[in-house]
Amino acid sequence: MTADSLDPLIHAPARLRIVATLAALPDGASLSFTRLQDMLELTPGNLITHLRKLEDAGYLESETTGNGRASRTSIALTRHGRKALDDYTAALRDLITGL
């Protein structure tokens, strides 16, 4: 097994931290964009870019309520995303064990 076998969508520092942070929430819970940004200390543009990639893959779902500056975006890990992280973690463990 090589590093190429790791899910490239998760195997990037920022996206790995996003997915791991959302996975720490209780099942069914979502996190506001603002709190996620505060926790990860990423710029809004960077965070949006990575979230979009993960959402396009079906790993995340987001919901925006309100309009304009008062809008609030909440992000949650989907079941597919949680499974992808579990698979990534298992692959990483196998990889490290084999090193």
Place this chain on the structure above:
Amino acid sequence: MDGEGDATEAVSTDDGEGLDPREAARLLAETEREAQRQFDLNPLWITVVMSAIVLGAYGVLWFSTRGQHPYKGPSLGVVGLVYAAVAVTVAASVKVYRRATAGVSGPSVRQQQAEGVAILVSFVLGSPVLQGAMKHYRASDAIVYGVFPAAAPLIIVGTTVLGIAASKADWPQFGAALAVVITGVVAAFVGPSGAWLAAGIGLFIGMVGYAAADAFRHHRAPLGA
């Protein structure tokens, strides 16, 4: 995906090329630990501080009533001190809860709020109402101001938490709640003054035990990193 605020700054692609698996494992473990710490509703430090306050408060109640013949109960000053200690611990818990759940939404948050209300109702209404009824029907001071207020809240609130923990399969919390209920049962049979001491020691052990079990559960690294 629409974020909040402006998003016009330079964007890093950060595609992880060259990310070493060991580095990824370290980053994953570190992020999980930090996220769990930030979302934790029962941080170790606050549980330890609260258990020390509880031990101190019950110790003062025991100290102020030991050797009373006949038993009259703690003085108003001591009761006021204990209520102040309870108010401080409740305020600290609310602050920690608000910080941990800031920006978090969903059914789990509503469930936690409902659990909090259930515990508060059982604490505020369960014991004082029955205590008032006992006073009304002229039960002895040893019961009204000793055995009952020391033992009953532990049994009533402990049983409430026991049910909540069982419904969530949260076994460390279940064990701690069971320890609190057993403490209440023991406290009911060691005399009006001894009840305060037994309750304080039992609660202290239950809270510290739960904090230790919770800390152990949260600090297990997923990859051994």
